Amino acid sequence: MKHECLGEVNCSVARTWAVIGDRWTMLIIREAFRGTHRFDGFQQRLGVGRNVLSNRLARLTEEGIFERNRYQEAPDRYEYRLTQKGMDLYPVLLTLMRWGDRYKIDEPPVRLYHKDCGELASPELRCSHCGQLVDFHSLSAEYAPDAW
Amino acid sequence: MKHECLGEVNCSVARTWAVIGDRWTMLIIREAFRGTHRFDGFQQRLGVGRNVLSNRLARLTEEGIFERNRYQEAPDRYEYRLTQKGMDLYPVLLTLMRWGDRYKIDEPPVRLYHKDCGELASPELRCSHCGQLVDFHSLSAEYAPDAW
DNA sequence: CAGTATCCTCGAGGATACTG
DNA sequence: CAGTATCCTCGAGGATACTG
Numbered sequence: 001m002k003h004e005c006l007g008e009v010n011c012s013v014a015r016t017w018a019v020i021g022d023r024w025t026m027l028i029i030r031e032a033f034r035g036t037h038r039f040d041g042f043q044q045r046l047g048v049g050r051n052v053l054s055n056r057l058a059r060l061t062e063e064g065i066f067e068r069n070r071y072q073e074a075p076d077r078y079e080y081r082l083t084q085k086g087m088d089l090y091p092v093l094l095t096l097m098r099w100g101d102r103y104k105i106d107e108p109p110v111r112l113y114h115k116d117c118g119e120l121a122s123p124e125l126r127c128s129h130c131g132q133l134v135d136f137h138s139l140s141a142e143y144a145p146d147a148w
Numbered sequence: 149m150k151h152e153c154l155g156e157v158n159c160s161v162a163r164t165w166a167v168i169g170d171r172w173t174m175l176i177i178r179e180a181f182r183g184t185h186r187f188d189g190f191q192q193r194l195g196v197g198r199n200v201l202s203n204r205l206a207r208l209t210e211e212g213i214f215e216r217n218r219y220q221e222a223p224d225r226y227e228y229r230l231t232q233k234g235m236d237l238y239p240v241l242l243t244l245m246r247w248g249d250r251y252k253i254d255e256p257p258v259r260l261y262h263k264d265c266g267e268l269a270s271p272e273l274r275c276s277h278c279g280q281l282v283d284f285h286s287l288s289a290e291y292a293p294d295a296w
Numbered sequence: 297c298a299g300t301a302t303c304c305t306c307g308a309g310g311a312t313a314c315t316g
Numbered sequence: 317c318a319g320t321a322t323c324c325t326c327g328a329g330g331a332t333a334c335t336g
Contacts, residue, residue: 006175010257012244012253016248021174023169023170026169030161030162039298040299048330049329072297090284092240094273096164098160099237100162103236109160110159111290113289116278122276123274123276126279128271130262130265131279139269141260188318198310198312199309199320220317226318227318
């Protein structure tokens with residue numbers, strides 16, 4: 001199965017994976033959340049090849065995750081900003097980070113504070129209906145007949 | 149930068165990505181959450197190459213995400229079960245799914261019900277301290293000086 | 297700066313046959 | 317079943333030079 005074919009399969013995880021499931025894409029997005037918006041910024045901070053980066057930025061722009069904005073004229077210069085669709089990947093980033101914090105690192109290099117309450121935040125998944133914490137065991141999954 | 153080198157960088161996201169950030173690993177894990185535990189089950193459901201699958205199952209077992217259990221003797225047969233460390237990837241899976249549900253598919257092929265309240269669950273991220281919904285804008289990030 | 301163009305390497309992954 | 321062994325292909329990604 002080709003990587004792009006994942007995008008056609010009837011599974012939300014696989015389709016998302018077809019977009020971000022390669023070596024660099026998610027790290028480029030993470031870098032954008034961190035405040036990097038320009039080509040050379042991404043390139044230097046990540047150490048990713050210029051051709052790869054060029055390709056990813058184009059794909060992510062086409063996908064609607066980045067918006068390419070001109071921030072200067074003559075010569076024209078562009079930067080990449082996350083769209084709402086891109087921002088909505090934040091929960092993915094956050095859960096990746098929390099797992100890494102827990103299992104792959106001693107001292108988490110990033111701390112998140114919740115602006116509203118001012119406290120160190122460790123976001124957690126709760127049921128939208130009753131507000132209880134949810135994990136794998138507390139949910140039951142129902143698969144459509146044609147689910148991949 | 150080699151893919152494995154991501155695992156040594158001072159960033160929880162990158163280190164997690166070094167574990168699951170390839171074409172198949174996350175989908176194998178998703179399949180395990182779905183209830184597949186045996187080699188041929190993974191192979192047939194995913195259509196992944198047998199050599200690739202063999203390699204990933206070994207790596208994930210070594211990483212402590214899967215546990216390899218003998219479920220039959222003479223001949224010995226083994227199956228792969230998620231450990232707690234593996235189960236703790238559930239939030240990643242869930243957030244990937246929810247993004248796909250929203251942006252990449254019409255009718256979500258999987259529905260999750262919260263066992264406790266019985267309702268259709270759409271898990272969401274809330275601050276562990278005050279319980280409010282959090283997104284990118286409501287959090288402020290503090291980076292360690294040596295953060296990647 | 298923000299890319300494009302080129303060339304190159306290597307390894308991921310597919311396909312298939314075989315084994316206890 | 318649960319793999320291992322082999323062979324092969326192709327494309328992802330690295331490196332570097334160049335451009336407006």
